[in-house]
Amino acid sequence: MRRVSIFGATGSIGQNTIDLIKRAPDAYDVIALTGAGNIAQLVEDAIALKAEIAVTADETRLGDLQAGLAGTGIEAAAGAQAIAEAADRPADWVMSAIVGAAGLAPGMAALKQGTTLALANKESLVCAGKLLLETGRAHGAEILPVDSEHSAVFQALVGEPMEAVERIIITASGGAFRDWPIEDLPKATLDQASSHPNWDMGQRITIDSASMFNKAMEVIETREFFGISPDQIEVLIHPQSMIHALVGFNDGALMAHVGPPDMRHAIGYALHHPARRHLPVERLDLAKIGTFEFRAPDDQRWPALRIAREVMARGGLAGAVFNAAKETALDGFIAGHLKFTQMSDVVEQTLEQMDTHGGHIDATMTLDNVLKTDHLARKVAKAATEQRAR
Ligand code: NAD
Ligand code: MG
Numbered sequence: 001m002r003r004v005s006i007f008g009a010t011g012s013i014g015q016n017t018i019d020l021i022k023r024a025p026d027a028y029d030v031i032a033l034t035g036a037g038n039i040a041q042l043v044e045d046a047i048a049l050k051a052e053i054a055v056t057a058d059e060t061r062l063g064d065l066q067a068g069l070a071g072t073g074i075e076a077a078a079g080a081q082a083i084a085e086a087a088d089r090p091a092d093w094v095m096s097a098i099v100g101a102a103g104l105a106p107g108m109a110a111l112k113q114g115t116t117l118a119l120a121n122k123e124s125l126v127c128a129g130k131l132l133l134e135t136g137r138a139h140g141a142e143i144l145p146v147d148s149e150h151s152a153v154f155q156a157l158v159g160e161p162m163e164a165v166e167r168i169i170i171t172a173s174g175g176a177f178r179d180w181p182i183e184d185l186p187k188a189t190l191d192q193a194s195s196h197p198n199w200d201m202g203q204r205i206t207i208d209s210a211s212m213f214n215k216a217m218e219v220i221e222t223r224e225f226f227g228i229s230p231d232q233i234e235v236l237i238h239p240q241s242m243i244h245a246l247v248g249f250n251d252g253a254l255m256a257h258v259g260p261p262d263m264r265h266a267i268g269y270a271l272h273h274p275a276r277r278h279l280p281v282e283r284l285d286l287a288k289i290g291t292f293e294f295r296a297p298d299d300q301r302w303p304a305l306r307i308a309r310e311v312m313a314r315g316g317l318a319g320a321v322f323n324a325a326k327e328t329a330l331d332g333f334i335a336g337h338l339k340f341t342q343m344s345d346v347v348e349q350t351l352e353q354m355d356t357h358g359g360h361i362d363a364t365m366t367l368d369n370v371l372k373t374d375h376l377a378r379k380v381a382k383a384a385t386e387q388r389a390r
Contacts (some may be wrong), residue, residue: 001029003090003227007083007106010035010042010098012202013120016263017095018045020271023280024041032086034098034106037061043068044176052089055082056227057102095146096121099204100327101374103318104128111141118270120146122186122221123327128370129224143225150225151266152244152257154195157226160249163366167248168222170299171238173198174266175210178239182301189321189341190283190333196260198241204330211343213326219308220319226300230312235305237295242284303344308352316362318351320370320376325350328381337389346388350381 014035021028026294032048035042036057043199046054046069053075056065067074078084079100081091087094094110095118096103103121110117114133119125123130136143145151147171157165166317176193177185193210197222201209208214215235222233236246241261246254258380260282261263299306311322329346332338338346354377355361363369 002092002095003029005032006095007034009045010032010038011097013263017267018136019127020264020268021148021285029075031089034083034086039064039068044312046074047072054088055086057083057237091115099202101127101323107180108135112139114139114141116142118144118146121172122147122217123323125221125224126217126323128365131365144273145225146270147218148268149245149268150221153247156255156257162227164249165247167232167234168228168235169236169246170218170222171236171243171245172215173239173241174237178208186339186341193340207330211304213304216304219347220312225313237297237332239293287314307347314361318361320373321351321354324374324377325381328378332385339384342388346384349384352375353380
């Protein structure tokens with residue numbers, strides 16, 4: 001039996017992971033499941049999977065969690081510290097699917113145990129890629145990509161020499177506003193930004209797809225994961241979301257990964273790696289689909305892509321500032337304080353201000369420094385949001 005833990009079990013990635021685990025219950029010994037507000041879901045899954053412990057990030061909900069698990073023998077705990085401690089429990093495979101920088105500390109804790117980390121939480125690579133990878137190496141822990149584009153690249157690279165890689169192309173659907181007139185973007189509502197043409201995902205990543213901040217994060221994630229230089233990474237708009245990424249080699253070949261937009265493929269690949277096992281995803285009928293379209297991305301429509309290049313050029317802790325500013329700006333848009341197009345203004349202003357404050361971006365990358373920088377960048381981004389608040 002493989003011991004598995006799922007961080008962010010109640011979310012979209014977490015639930016897709018649980019769907020796969022439930023199909024082979026005898027193969028897995030579930031250690032920890034974590035969530036935040038959705039206690040009913042956490043309780044239901046902890047009981048169904050016979051978890052050892054269930055943890056909620058929300059300390060005010062500990063009583064509800066304890067009540068739901070009463071008499072089951074399953075432990076209950078609450079708070080960020082309890083989540084990080086759950087990651088200290090020995091496991092063979094951990095799914096990192098908390099949304100936001102909150103996923104960093106438990107991911108680091110799991111790696112320190114030498115546990116294989118299936119990484120959906122791209123924020124931790126953007127904030128602290130070097131630190132995460134070094135920690136994995138130091139403890140002999142493997143990090144497997146779960147983001148669909150990065151899983152696709154990872155699969156296209158099996159058996160290939162990295163020296164032969166000329167470029168990596170990650171695709172983007174273009175999100176909710178791909179075909180909107182640019183001048184209408186400031187009027188985009190929360191509802192409009194929260195619906196994705198192809199993927200069914202959590203609300204935050206869906207809005208990030210419309211603004212292309214998700215792809216901006218993924219460009220940085222590509223750089224960290226595969227260690228190639230920023231000028232070797234391209235973004236390609238592909239409205240059908242069926243080619244997830246392409247790797248270009250020095251002999252002119254392009255290896256493309258094609259599959260349905262269903263995260264259970266990438267999750268399942270990481271779960272069974274290095275084996276391939278049957279997965280319950282749609283088999284594509286390419287003759288029926290007929291056409292794949294491609295377009296170049298437009299920096300004017302999506303300033304996030306340009307900002308990602310600036311962040312990579314700055315290096316150091318710029319990724320932590322970028323991620324914190326992006327999360328804060330997104331909170332501002334969700335709360336109705338910012339217009340859709342003002343999110344990128346807040347992120348740029350935060351990057352500029354943190355740079356002129358000096359010292360922060362070049363600080364050594366330790367977990368403590370990353371968390372401090374994250375905290376400070378959120379304050380700066382909050383002030384930048386308040387300046388603009390409607
Ligand atoms: P989601 O919002 O559906 O779920 C997030 C999970 O994190 C929930 O379990 C929630 O309870 C938990 N959580 C939220 N705030 C927390 C906090 N402060 N502390 C601890 N736990 C907290 O998000 P999702 O769409 O499943 O995305 C999860 C991660 O996977 C994100 O990093 C996202 O970028 C990445 N990702 C998601 C998809 C997708 O298809 N949904 C695809 C690629 C990558
Ligand atoms: Mg992705």
